[in-house]
Amino acid sequence: xxxxxxxxxxxxxxxxxxxxxxxxxxxxxxxxxxxxxxxxxxxxxxxxxxxxxxxxxxxxxxxxxxxxxxxxxxxxxxxxxxxxxxxxxxxxxxxxxxxxxxxxxxxxxxxxxxxxxxxxxxxxxxxxxxxxxxxxxxxxxxxxxxxxxxxxxxxxxxxxxxxxxxxxxxxxxxxxxxxxxxxxxxxxxxxxxxxxxxxxxxxxxxxxxxxxxxxxxxxxxxxxxxxxxxxxxxxxxxxxxxxxxxxxxxxxxxxxxxxxxxxxxxxxxxxxxxxxxxxxxxxxxxxxxxxxxxxxxxxxxxxxxxxxxxxxxxxxxxxxxxxxxxxxxxxxxxxxxxxxxxxxxxxxxxxxxxxxxxxxxxxxxxxxxxxxxxxxxxxxxxxxxxxxxxxxxxxxxxxxxxxxxxxxxxxxxxxxxxxxxxxxxxxxxxxxxxxxxxxxxxxxxxxxxxxxxxxxxxxxxxxxxxxxxxxxxxxxxxxxxxxxxxxxxxxxxxxxxxxxxxxxxxxxxxxxxxxxxxxxxxxxxxxxxxxxxxxxxxxxxxxxxxxxxxxxxxxxxxxxxxxxxxxxxxxxxxxxxxxxxxxxxxxxxxxxxxxxxxxxxxxxxxxxxxxxxxxxxxxxxxxxxxxxxxxxxxxxxxxxxxxxxxxxxxxxxxxxxxxxxxxxxxxxxxxxxxxxxxxxxxxxxxxxxxxxxxxxxxxxxxxxxxxxxxxxxxxxxxxxxxxxxxxxxxxxxxxx
Ligand SMILES: *[C@@H]1O[C@H](CO)[C@@H](O)[C@H](O)[C@H]1NC(C)=O
Ligand SMILES: *[C@@H]1O[C@H](CO)[C@@H](O)[C@H](O)[C@H]1NC(C)=O
Ligand SMILES: *[C@@H]1O[C@H](CO)[C@@H](O)[C@H](O)[C@H]1NC(C)=O
Ligand SMILES: *[C@@H]1O[C@H](CO)[C@@H](O)[C@H](O)[C@H]1NC(C)=O
Ligand SMILES: *[C@@H]1O[C@H](CO)[C@@H](O)[C@H](O)[C@H]1NC(C)=O
Ligand SMILES: *[C@@H]1O[C@H](CO)[C@@H](O)[C@H](O)[C@H]1NC(C)=O
Ligand SMILES: *[C@@H]1O[C@H](CO)[C@@H](O)[C@H](O)[C@H]1NC(C)=O
Ligand SMILES: *[C@@H]1O[C@H](CO)[C@@H](O)[C@H](O)[C@H]1NC(C)=O
Numbered sequence: 001x002x003x004x005x006x007x008x009x010x011x012x013x014x015x016x017x018x019x020x021x022x023x024x025x026x027x028x029x030x031x032x033x034x035x036x037x038x039x040x041x042x043x044x045x046x047x048x049x050x051x052x053x054x055x056x057x058x059x060x061x062x063x064x065x066x067x068x069x070x071x072x073x074x075x076x077x078x079x080x081x082x083x084x085x086x087x088x089x090x091x092x093x094x095x096x097x098x099x100x101x102x103x104x105x106x107x108x109x110x111x112x113x114x115x116x117x118x119x120x121x122x123x124x125x126x127x128x129x130x131x132x133x134x135x136x137x138x139x140x141x142x143x144x145x146x147x148x149x150x151x152x153x154x155x156x157x158x159x160x161x162x163x164x165x166x167x168x169x170x171x172x173x174x175x176x177x178x179x180x181x182x183x184x185x186x187x188x189x190x191x192x193x194x195x196x197x198x199x200x201x202x203x204x205x206x207x208x209x210x211x212x213x214x215x216x217x218x219x220x221x222x223x224x225x226x227x228x229x230x231x232x233x234x235x236x237x238x239x240x241x242x243x244x245x246x247x248x249x250x251x252x253x254x255x256x257x258x259x260x261x262x263x264x265x266x267x268x269x270x271x272x273x274x275x276x277x278x279x280x281x282x283x284x285x286x287x288x289x290x291x292x293x294x295x296x297x298x299x300x301x302x303x304x305x306x307x308x309x310x311x312x313x314x315x316x317x318x319x320x321x322x323x324x325x326x327x328x329x330x331x332x333x334x335x336x337x338x339x340x341x342x343x344x345x346x347x348x349x350x351x352x353x354x355x356x357x358x359x360x361x362x363x364x365x366x367x368x369x370x371x372x373x374x375x376x377x378x379x380x381x382x383x384x385x386x387x388x389x390x391x392x393x394x395x396x397x398x399x400x401x402x403x404x405x406x407x408x409x410x411x412x413x414x415x416x417x418x419x420x421x422x423x424x425x426x427x428x429x430x431x432x433x434x435x436x437x438x439x440x441x442x443x444x445x446x447x448x449x450x451x452x453x454x455x456x457x458x459x460x461x462x463x464x465x466x467x468x469x470x471x472x473x474x475x476x477x478x479x480x481x482x483x484x485x486x487x488x489x490x491x492x493x494x495x496x497x498x499x500x501x502x503x504x505x506x507x508x509x510x511x512x513x514x515x516x517x518x519x520x521x522x523x524x525x526x527x528x529x530x531x532x533x534x535x536x537x538x539x540x541x542x543x544x545x546x547x548x549x550x551x552x553x554x555x556x557x558x559x560x561x562x563x564x565x566x567x568x569x570x571x572x573x574x575x576x577x578x579x580x581x582x583x584x585x586x587x588x589x590x591x592x593x594x595x596x597x598x599x600x601x602x603x604x605x606x607x608x609x610x611x612x613x614x615x616x617x618x619x620x621x622x623x624x625x626x627x628x629x630x631x632x633x634x635x636x637x638x639x640x641x642x643x644x645x646x647x648x649x650x651x652x653x654x655x656x657x658x659x660x661x662x663x664x665x666x667x668x669x670x671x672x673x674x675x676x677x678x679x680x681x682x683x684x685x686x687x688x689x690x691x692x693x694x695x696x697x698x699x700x701x702x703x704x705x706x707x708x709x710x711x712x713x714x715x716x717x718x719x720x721x722x723x724x725x726x727x728x729x730x731x732x733x734x735x736x
Contacts, residue, residue, distance in 0.1 A: 030121075032082050032104040036090030039098075041114055044143070047088055048116070050104035052260040053081035055243035057214075058109075058116070059088075062145050062154060066237040071449055071458065073261055073495035074214050074241065080259035081105075107244045115142070120208055120244045130209045130244060134159035134227040143238070153454060156238045159227045166207060167648050168223050169250075169631070170527040172200030176508055180520050181650045182527075182631050189221045191232075191457060193420040196506030198491045200528045201230065201457075202257070206637065206644075208247035210257050212494060214239040216450070216458035234454035248638040250527070251626050257529050258625030262498025264532050265483045266618045270341050271413075272611050273302030274604050275566065277343075279540075280307035282582040283323040284330050290588065291337040299589050299601055300608050304334055305343045305488075308417060309580040314384055315350035315357060317398065318405035323579070331410035343413035343488065344406050346398075348463065349377065349384035356401065360387060365394035367445050376443035377423040380580050386421070389462040390455065391448035399470035407474065414467050416489040416501075421445065421459030422452050460491035468499040481622055494529060502532035502566055510539030510550070515557050516656045516670035522564065523631035523658055531621050531628045534566035538587070545585065549672055551592040552717065555599055559720035560668040562607045563660045565614070565628050599718040612734025617661040630659035636682035640708065643682050653680050653710075663731055665695070667721040677715040681707040681723060688725065698722035 032050035039046040044062050051057035057074070059066050068087050077084020082104065092100045094111060101110040108119040108127055117132035133142035144157040162168075168184045175196040181187065189199050201213035201221060217232035232238065241260060245252035258264075276294070281287050287304060294301045312320040319327055331342050350357055350366060360366050367388040368374040374385045388394045402414060423443050445452040447459065467487045472479050483500030492503050505521055508514050518535050525533045537557045544550035589600045617628045627634065632654050636643040646654030657667045657680065667679040681695045684706045695704040699719045704711055715721050724731060 030103055030105055032102070034091050034102045035086060036088075037092045037094065037100045037102050037109075037111060038088075038090040039094055039096075039100075039111055039114065041096045044145075046111075046116070046143070047090060048102055048109050048111070049083060049086055049090065050102070051081075051083035051086075051241060052078040052243065053256050054105035054107045054245065055081065055083070055241055055256055055260060056102070056104060056107055056109050056118075057083070057239070057241050060143055060156075060158075060238045061236065062147070063152070066239070070237050070239065071216055071455065072214050072239065073216075073458075073461075073493060075260055075262055075495075075498075078260040079263065081256070107242070118209065118242055118244070120246070128208075130205070130207055130242075131160045131162065131211075131228075134161045151234075153234050153236050156230075156232045156235050158230045158238055158240075160211070160229075162205075162224070162226060162228045163207070164225050165648070166205055167633075168203045168205055168228070169633070170200070170203040170210075170524055170529075171221060172202070172528045172530075173198040173503070173505060173521050173525050175506070176521075177511075177514050177517050180517050180652065180655060182520050182523055182633070182655045183648055183650055184524075185223050185648075186225075187223050189223070191217070191219045191221065193422070193457060193460065193491050195418075195420060195490065196508065197420075198460075198503065198506075198525070200494050200525075200530075202494055202528050203228075204250060204253050204527055206247060206633075208249070208253075209242055209244045210253040212241045212257065212261070214241055214494075216455040216461075216493065218453050218456050234451060236454075250634045251624070254527075254529065254625040254627055258497065261495040261529055263481075263623075263625055264497045264530075264618070264621050265479055265481050265500055266615075266622045267483050267486055267500070267502070267532070269611070269615065270302045270339070271486050271566065272614050272618075273300055273608055275303040275305065275343075276301050276340075276588065277303075277305035277307065278585070278587045280309065280581060282310070282579050284325065284327075287330055288333055291334040291340070293588065293590065294340070295337040297590060297597075297601075299604055301338050301340045303343055303413065304338070304340050305415060306345065306411075307415075307581075308345045308347060309380075309582075310344065313351050313354040314347060314379070314382065315354035315360070315387070317346055317356065317401035319344075327406065327411060328409040335410070341413055341485075342411045343415050344411055345415040345417045346402065347417055348387050348389065348419040349379060350387055351382040351384050353382075356397075360394070360397060363393065363397070365391060365397055367447050370444040370446060370451075376445055386445065386459075388447050389419075389466050390450075390459060394448070395462065395466035395469060398466050399473075402467070402470060403474065407470070412485040414487045416460070416463045416467065416487055418490065419460050419463045420491045421456045458493040460489060461493040461496055464489055464492060464496055464499045464501045468501065471500055488534075492530065497530045497532060502534060503530060504533070504566075505535040507540040508536055509541055510543035510553060512553060512556070512670045512672060514539055515553070515560065515668060516652070519560075519658055519668065520650075520655050522629045523655075526627040526629045527631065529625070532565055533629065534564055535561070537561040543587075545587065545591050551596050552672060554592055555596055555603075555717050556669050556720075558600060558603050559717075560666065562603050562610070562720070563664065563666045563722070565618075596717075602718055603720075609732055613661065613664075613731050613736075616734045616736055620661075628661060630661070631655070632657060632659065632682055635659055635662065636685070639685040640683035642680070642708070646680075653678075663725045663736070664698075665723040665725075667723075669715050669720065675714065675716055676712055677721045678710050678712050679721050679723070680710050681705075683708040684725075691726075693725045695723040695725065696728070698724055698728075701728075 036049035106121040119127040219231040538554040
């Protein structure tokens with residue numbers, strides 16, 4: 001049985017047709033009927049322009065026009081659809097009293113007495129209101145600016161009307177752990193980066209639109225009862241994009257959104273397998289022993305990661321030769337023994353004793369702070385500054401060092417850790433004393449492209465760019481659709497998916513509730529356009545491998561990891577005093593007892609069996625932006641009211657399950673000591689039913705029908721509850 005994604009027009013024709021298989025009947029095509037509207041409203045001006053398929057870009061500023069050169073994650077021109085290279089062009093100019101309407105595909109924006117409204121054009125030509133700037137008889141203006149007298153920039157606050165029962169998805173990654181939500185209605189989302197917190201100013205509504213604030217500013221989004229408010233702490237232009245599709249067609253929204261912000265290039269095959277990392281292997285011998293053991297145990301491993309403080313001083317971007325005398329020989333031996341590639345960690349922090357301190361300081365490649373010292377943190381007993389990767393010259397400097405120290409030694413993959421911006425992305429830490437409970441102001445960093453408040457959200461993005469440019473420059477290859485190497489990052493910004501890079505969820509705690517919470521994190525990141533995501537299997541800190549409980553948690557977590565886009569391992573604890581953070585805590589597959597090793601081997605082998613399917617999902621992602629890790633509402637909110645309602649209420653029954661691609665439903669066990677699990681099988685769409693699809697239990701091959709019920713299945717440690725649609729052979733052969 002072949003399972004088909006709903007087919008959509010190929011990229012070349014997508015620009016000409018607004019109809020798709022998912023919006024039957026809408027066959028008319030509308031070119032943008034205007035290049036743009038300029039609303040001149042006293043000292044304020046608002047530009048409204050077609051952008052991408054079924055999308056509009058709106059830019060608003062005060063006192064002066066935007067320059068058009070403000071930082072932007074939008075691709076101009078977009079990969080698909082109209083509106084590229086349009087500058088500030090417009091053919092309609094209105095004042096506050098004027099009214100105007102503009103259409104692009106199935107989105108219409110109308111301006112009436114200064115207020116913008118956004119509509120979806122239905123297949124029969126009627127229009128449905130999606131949202132509008134929020135007004136009331138007496139309310140604060142929906143476009144509100146506050147200006148500091150010292151600067152031409154401003155703080156902005158934009159309000160959009162929302163129904164009380166509307167649902168919002170995405171907004172990036174929120175830190176652990178109270179928040180088990182996929183529906184963000186009612187929440188305040190802080191737009192600021194720190195360890196595990198990678199919020200993104202983009203969300204999708206169940207009413208059929210996606211809105212993205214194309215601004216690197218810090219601030220927040222408030223998903224209030226009647227209005228959604230975006231606040232930017234500092235900006236020179238308020239710049240947002242909105243696109244629409246029929247309600248429930250989240251794939252179409254992602255397709256349109258990734259056509260304007262970028263699509264994930266397909267990753268190299270080697271990285272789809274098992275990745276071994278721990279905090280930390282602190283000398284070369286340990287890595288060689290590790291590779292030997294993987295070889296002897298016949299456990300597949302794809303990537304071996306060397307964690308931080310393999311350098312001598314922060315900012316060296318090279319191995320400390322005392323402990324790593326022959327990186328090239330090490331990488332070659334690892335490859336020979338296991339076939340695995342290697343990855344090294346780099347931090348953005350710079351201490352005075354590093355060989356790179358003087359040159360970067362002299363050349364102005366370090367971020368500064370408003371008080372002038374540039375010191376933004378203290379870590380491992382020294383004050384540190386940050387390399388300013390927002391400066392192209394700093395990116396080039398950084399990459400040269402990475403190339404000389406690692407790339408040219410055969411270590412081609414880079415782990416961008418701790419580069420959240422501002423401080424090191426942690427709560428302040430001085431000599432091991434975390435200062436978390438004091439409301440410290442974050443370092444007032446200033447970068448090449450702006451201040452922490454105005455541009456800090458995208459500091460991590462530029463590190464990704466540095467390494468991406470490095471890959472491209474060195475290999476001379478176009479890596480926009482396919483990667484030979486990857487970087488791993490703890491933070492990113494919208495559009496980060498266009499790099500050869502993937503995100504992991506930061507330093508999580510080793511607890512069952514966190515395991516479950518991570519599902520809602522992963523699907524929220526996916527709903528924000530970033531499908532290339534992973535986590536620390538077993539959690540980052542607190543796992544005790546010497547207890548049965550710790551071992552069980554690890555195996556449960558690993559079983560979930562098998563079904564994530566990428567698969568990683570971690571551990572913390574047990575310092576060795578001879579080097580910084582030289583922990584020895586075992587976390588390798590053989591560290592959890594004999595019985596568990598058998599199970600761990602089975603799961604890792606299963607992951608390798610699934611590689612063809614995962615590869616196909618990444619290819620699909622590259623072509624269409626179609627999300628890999630899928631919240632249930634993606635595929636079932638239209639066919640199953642229980643899924644729609646459960647999503648709205650963030651019911652754990654619904655939000656603690658996910659789909660891996662279109663055919664595999666995963667319901668991880670998030671409880672100690674259980675041997676069975678209740679799983680909700682969603683009602684299949686008519687089209688899936690029409691293809692004869694049913695839910696089949698992965699382990700017993702029992703057919704459970706077309707869904708709409710809770711079922712209880714055995715869930716021993718070696719059988720994570722998983723169901724699939726269609727034929728398992730098709731899945732394993734990756735031929736969909
Ligand atoms: C714009 O529309 C409003 C009604 O919503 C109307 O009162 C006003 O006159 C219109 N402006 C112009 C210039 O036609
Ligand atoms: C553009 O299309 C909209 C919606 O169909 C319509 O209301 C508007 O009058 C059109 N504008 C022009 C200039 O044709
Ligand atoms: C057009 O379609 C919309 C949405 O499906 C529906 O609500 C509306 O009643 C239809 N209008 C007409 C005139 O058929
Ligand atoms: C490497 O680490 C191991 C501990 O795992 C230790 O026994 C060995 O002496 C270390 N080698 C060097 C060169 O530091
Ligand atoms: C890549 O090459 C371009 C063109 O020579 C250069 O401008 C850029 O700085 C290089 N990037 C890096 C990270 O080396
Ligand atoms: C990368 O390193 C190699 C080996 O050291 C060197 O030949 C090459 O010029 C370097 N490339 C860049 C861009 O620094
Ligand atoms: C895996 O685990 C380590 C240790 O916690 C983590 O910090 C790292 O980001 C992860 N590595 C990979 C390759 O995902
Ligand atoms: C290891 O990976 C290879 C290549 O993907 C695969 O053929 C082999 O079956 C795997 N071995 C195990 C034990 O999973």
